[in-house]
Amino acid sequence: MPSPPAAVAACRLAARRLLGELPEGLVLVGCSGGTDSLALASVVAFEVDKTGRPAGAVVVDHGLQDGSAEVADRAAAQCRGLGLDPVVVRRVEVAREHPGGPEDAARDARHAALVAEAERLEAVAVLLAHTRDDQAEQVLLGLARGSGARSLAGMPPRRGLLARPFLAVTRADTAAVCAHDGLDPWQDPHNADPAYARVRARGAMTVLEEALGPGIRDALARSADRLRADADALDQLAATWLAQQAEVPTSLPAHALASQPEAVRTRVLRLAALAAGAPSGALTAAHVLATDRLLTHWRGQGPVSLPGHLVAARTPGRAGRIMIGPADRVE
Structure with a gap:
């Protein structure tokens, strides 16, 4: 059998490494049906097929767009077609008033649903498909807001039941997985709507790359990795002081x-x-x-x-x- 393209191999390796760090038991993929999460579902299905580990998926329907139920059902069907089981569709209510705005409201509702399903199914982890591009954009948003080291540290590879194996790969890599595995990802129209801060950050990143060179994404993501260790140590010192004093x-x-x-x-x-x-x-x-x-x-x-x-x-x-x-x- 010929070797897969380098991008596909990189995504499979990223999933394999994280799965190897987890305890035995069911893992779930948080899948929206978009390119990144569908690629993650595919590589996880590929990897667990070799090990026998049980793996399923949770599709969260935020109900924020017309036809969202159909999109969720289609994502679930593709996950089942990959061999993932169980596959659950969870409808959530997104708070209309949220201090962090609509994006944070949707994220909080989604994460709560994913964790709730993981606990119900006794899963050891829920895998999220954030990529290195997402990490760089997160750091850029933190810089724009004048945030501290914790925000600039970006998204952690693991926190509680949530894990992110794709932080070392790119959107181009996940697109290559979908093409290689014959998947048809959903294109979220919100990803092109400048009303959302993450979309504006994506556009700003393109401008920065034109001005400073194509390495800016990797540089921002590396900065997040380094700051995270510092922020973790300072957070622990603060928590210890508070507990003692x-x-x-x-x-x-x-x-x-x-x-x-x-x-x-x-x-x-x-x-x-x-x-x-x-x-x-x-x-x-x-x-x-x-x-x-x-x-x-x-x-x-x-x-x-x-x-x-x-x-x-x-x-x-x-x-x-x-x-x-x-x-x-x-x-």
Whole structure:
């Protein structure tokens, strides 16, 4: 049998490596029917056929476009045709109001559905088809928003039940898989709609490549890989400090926290705000830095407004504390 094209081999190898890292048991592919996810379904089916590992798919229907049910059913049929089993179609309701906008609302609904199905079916992982192109665009969006290291670290290869084997391959590679395996992917019209930030980022990436050279995508993705290790270490330091210094995560000793390096201090404040109920998608670096000024530039100023109808305030004196919670409960 002739060897597959290099792009197909790269995608199969990426799936094989990640599958080899997972414990025994069912794996699921999150499949929309688009090029990337259909290619992932195909290479996973190819790989598990050799090992006997059970593999299925979950197709999430967001209900945001006319004909979405038919698109979902078609994706499910292609997954079954590849030999994946079980294949589940899950309809979700996307929140109309979301602090991160419609894209974040759809993503949160999708991830919740995928994790719920994985838990119901006792799967060991759900595989997502984000590519190196997606990673680079994610970093570019983070730069445009003035985000911190965590956002610039991009998408992790694994987090909880979600895993991304394709972060080392490109969209061109996944398109090659679909062509090689005779698949007919769905072309999402949202992928050409500039109303969505990810589409604008894709266009901006093309401009950057013309100005700076074709290596810009790989460079941004490599930067994400390097920043992720740093961000993980700083997040752990912040979580450890919070566990050791604060009996209640929303009441922080101001003097002790002020002595911490900024990278740790601001992470502690973010963790405290999230513990108080601030929506993660709406809590920005500007919110955290404004709260940090209660530590670094304390002049007796009033509370800082935070998302989720919360405030951060400092009580006076050397024994003062940073208190985060609803305005009527924080003095």
